[in-house]
Structure formats: structure tokens, C-alpha cells
Amino acid sequence: MMGAMSEELTVGFNPMPAAERVAYYSGLVRSRLIWLIVAVAICGVIWAWQQLDLARGLQLLMIGLAYSAIWLVAALAGLINSRRLLKSIGQGIAVRVGHWGIDLLGGVLPWADVTKVSTTRGRFGSGPRLDVHSASGEVRRLPFMYLDTMPGTIDAAVRAYSRGTRWLDTSRLGN
Numbered sequence: 001m002m003g004a005m006s007e008e009l010t011v012g013f014n015p016m017p018a019a020e021r022v023a024y025y026s027g028l029v030r031s032r033l034i035w036l037i038v039a040v041a042i043c044g045v046i047w048a049w050q051q052l053d054l055a056r057g058l059q060l061l062m063i064g065l066a067y068s069a070i071w072l073v074a075a076l077a078g079l080i081n082s083r084r085l086l087k088s089i090g091q092g093i094a095v096r097v098g099h100w101g102i103d104l105l106g107g108v109l110p111w112a113d114v115t116k117v118s119t120t121r122g123r124f125g126s127g128p129r130l131d132v133h134s135a136s137g138e139v140r141r142l143p144f145m146y147l148d149t150m151p152g153t154i155d156a157a158v159r160a161y162s163r164g165t166r167w168l169d170t171s172r173l174g175n
Contacts, residue, residue, distance in 0.1 A: 007099070008099075009098070009149075009154070009161075010093055011153075012093055012148045013089050013090050013092065013093075013148065014146065014148035015086060018082065018085050019086055021086075022079070022082045022086050025082050029072070033072065036069065039067065040064060040065065040068075043061045043063075043064040046060060047061070090105070095142065097154065097158055097161050098161055104130070104142060109132060109140075111161075111162050111166065113134050113135045114132060114133070114166055115135055116133040117158050118131045118133070118168065118169040118171075119151065120141075121173060122145075127143055130143075130154065155168035
């Protein structure tokens with residue numbers, strides 16, 4: 001005998017993946033700073049060992065600094081972006097799917113108004129996003145990284161509660 005289906009799927013916000021990214025980039029910035037100091041030291045040793053004149057020594061130093069600085073700037077950009085993403089994650093319920101429709105970030109759309117439920121590639125490191133398209137042309141978006149469930153769970157709920165008329169379209173991810 002099969003059990004009764006729950007009234008709705010409730011998905012909360014999950015800040016852990018974003019917090020892990022902040023920790024990763026924080027460590028990367030520290031290591032890039034260390035390598036910047038090591039590059040300056042190595043250039044200084046080469047300059048003294050080879051007894052280079054001041055102009056060639058500064059040229060060598062600038063090459064070492066530039067190389068390490070580029071990697072440091074890239075790590076800092078990742079840290080800033082990951083902190084921004086972490087701050088943008090809400091609390092409580094992110095998505096609810098039920099026989100009545102979809103509630104994404106507090107905006108309820110009845111099944112009659114939902115034209116498509118899909119995924120798209122995210123921007124700036126946020127990963128794939130859940131998109132809910134309405135009949136009025138509005139698109140509500142939420143990165144999967146923010147959610148406390150897998151896309152397959154949302155797909156199963158959308159198929160079940162919409163009685164098979166809607167599903168999670170992942171074709172735009174290119175998989």
C-alpha cells in the first residue's frame with residue numbers, strides 16, 4: 001500500500017556551500033600573499049647573487065611582483081564575490097511546491113500561471129539557477145547553491161504536484 005503524498009515540498013536556504021567558498025578563497029588569498037613575499041625574496045636573492053645593476057634588478061623584481069600580484073587580485077576577486085553571495089542568501093523557506101503551485105522567495109504562482117520551470121547557468125560563481133517563468137513574462141530566479149535540496153527533488157515535486165504538466169527543464173545547462 002502506498003502512503004499519502006505530502007501536502008507540499010518545502011526547501012530551506014542552505015548557506016553552507018557559500019560559506020565553504022568564502023573559506024576557500026580566504027585561504028587562497030593568504031597563500032597568494034605568502035607567494036608574493038616569496039617571489040620578492042627570490043628576486044632579491046637572484047639580484048644579489050648575479051650582482052645585477054639597479055635597473056635590471058628592478059626589472060626582475062617588477063616581473064616577479066606582477067606575476068604574483070595578478071594571482072593575488074584574482075583570489076581577492078573570488079573572495080569578494082563569494083562574500084557577496086553569502087550575504088545574499090536568505091533565511092527560512094526558499095521554495096515551496098504544492099498542489100496549488102510554486103512559491104519562490106515568497107511569491108506564489110498558481111500552476112495556471114507557471115509556463116516553465118527551468119535551469120540556467122549562473123553568473124559570477126553562483127552555479128546553476130532555478131528559474132520559474134510566469135504567464136506574464138516574469139522570471140523568478142534562485143541559485144541552486146542557496147537551496148537545501150538537489151534539483152532532482154524539485155523536478156519530482158514539480159512533476160507530481162502539477163500532475164505531469166510541468167517539469168524541471170535542464171536543457172540550457174548543456175549537459
